[in-house]
Amino acid sequence: MIIAVDGTLASGKGTVARGIAKAFGLAHLDTGALYRAVAVEVLKAGDDPRDHDAALMAAKTLDPSRIDEIAIRTAEAGAAASVVAAQPDVRSALFDLQRRFAEQEGGAVLDGRDIGTVVCPDADVKFYIDADPRIRAERRWRELTAKGESVQLEDIERQLAERDARDSSRETAPLMRAEDAVLLDTTHLSIDATLAEAVRMIQNKTGVAPRN
Numbered sequence: 001m002i003i004a005v006d007g008t009l010a011s012g013k014g015t016v017a018r019g020i021a022k023a024f025g026l027a028h029l030d031t032g033a034l035y036r037a038v039a040v041e042v043l044k045a046g047d048d049p050r051d052h053d054a055a056l057m058a059a060k061t062l063d064p065s066r067i068d069e070i071a072i073r074t075a076e077a078g079a080a081a082s083v084v085a086a087q088p089d090v091r092s093a094l095f096d097l098q099r100r101f102a103e104q105e106g107g108a109v110l111d112g113r114d115i116g117t118v119v120c121p122d123a124d125v126k127f128y129i130d131a132d133p134r135i136r137a138e139r140r141w142r143e144l145t146a147k148g149e150s151v152q153l154e155d156i157e158r159q160l161a162e163r164d165a166r167d168s169s170r171e172t173a174p175l176m177r178a179e180d181a182v183l184l185d186t187t188h189l190s191i192d193a194t195l196a197e198a199v200r201m202i203q204n205k206t207g208v209a210p211r212n
């Protein structure tokens with residue numbers, strides 16, 4: 001079974017995807033982490049994320065087992081990830097890895113921006129998670145400040161709008177809802193309630209019962 005979870009920044013898609021994986025005993029891949037890791041490598045080397053050759057080299061040599069979970073979660077890494085992710089060659093270089101992950105025995109949940117449209121158009125169930133930009137900005141601000149980053153809510157809101165625009169307007173694999181994806185809006189729904197709804201929908205559609 002393959003489950004695709006796409007959505008906007010800080011919409012709760014990561015939490016929902018992890019929860020689905022746990023409920024059905026599936027492997028989980030956060031594909032945004034791959035783009036973030038590529039971006040961190042480029043920045044570490046002192047290169048510009050817009051530098052095609054530097055970004056492509058980092059994508060081709062990425063070892064997913066060695067991703068630094070702390071380094072990739074900063075606001076700077078997120079912004080640079082959105083820039084490297086707009087480059088078609090970078091996306092192609094990361095495609096096989098994502099596809100192999102999806103096809104593993106036992107099934108998988110992948111979350112990102114183009115899972116239901118490009119990486120796993122054949123997914124058994126597809127979700128598109130979204131929420132009002134203000135709510136998403138507040139969530140991201142809380143996450144970053146809880147980690148000790150000093151950031152202003154207004155800056156996060158502005159960056160979020162920029163990231164949404166760049167992710168949605170790029171030519172290759174833009175962020176968009178697959179025609180057959182179920183829209184879950186988390187503006188007024190808690191992430192737990194959203195997850196419960198997603199689990200119920202997967203069971204209805206596939207006939208597979210969650211483990212717990």
Ligand code: DC
Nearest residue numbers: 031032033035081082085112113114
């Ligand atoms: O979900 P995230 O914030 O960790 O993603 C970081 C960036 O990576 C985001 O701006 C868009 C990009 N991304 C992408 O283009 N395709 C994916 N499947 C996942 C992430």
